[in-house]
Amino acid sequence: MAGKCTIIQCIDYRTQIGLIKLTQKKNCLGQYYLISVKGSSRYFINGREDDLLDMIGTAGTDTVIIIHHEDCKSYSIKNPIEEKTTQFEDMRKAEMIIKKAFPEIKVIKLWAKLDEEKTKINSFQEINN
Numbered sequence: 001m002a003g004k005c006t007i008i009q010c011i012d013y014r015t016q017i018g019l020i021k022l023t024q025k026k027n028c029l030g031q032y033y034l035i036s037v038k039g040s041s042r043y044f045i046n047g048r049e050d051d052l053l054d055m056i057g058t059a060g061t062d063t064v065i066i067i068h069h070e071d072c073k074s075y076s077i078k079n080p081i082e083e084k085t086t087q088f089e090d091m092r093k094a095e096m097i098i099k100k101a102f103p104e105i106k107v108i109k110l111w112a113k114l115d116e117e118k119t120k121i122n123s124f125q126e127i128n129n
């Protein structure tokens with residue numbers, strides 16, 4: 001059964017395109033609530049957990065999609081591997097916070113790779129752990 005999604009993503013303009021298509025693929029029919037904050041889920045995991053849970057609870061969705069992206073200015077990590085590792089860790093922390101409060105909600109973690117010019121998303125990689 002299709003259900004509505006909540007997307008958590010960065011404020012970065014390069015990561016805005018393609019979200020409707022993405023939620024169609026993820027069985028949410030292009031209908032989604034959008035939580036757009038600096039650094040995506042990182043914004044919530046150090047003291048703003050209640051805000052995150054309040055937004056997800058208000059939306060009443062059954063799927064949360066967490067999107068982080070490379071070359072994120074909120075992280076400002078120059079080493080691409082370190083940047084990825086750090087952001088993956090933050091996505092996992094956010095997932096645990098969400099699952100603890102809403103065990104029935106499905107959490108999908110996506111890593112957005114940019115194109116060569118770093119102007120827009122080239123592809124999404126789903127993170128499975």
Ligand SMILES: [Zn+2]
Pocket residue numbers: 010011012038039040069071072073074
């Ligand atoms: Zn960003």
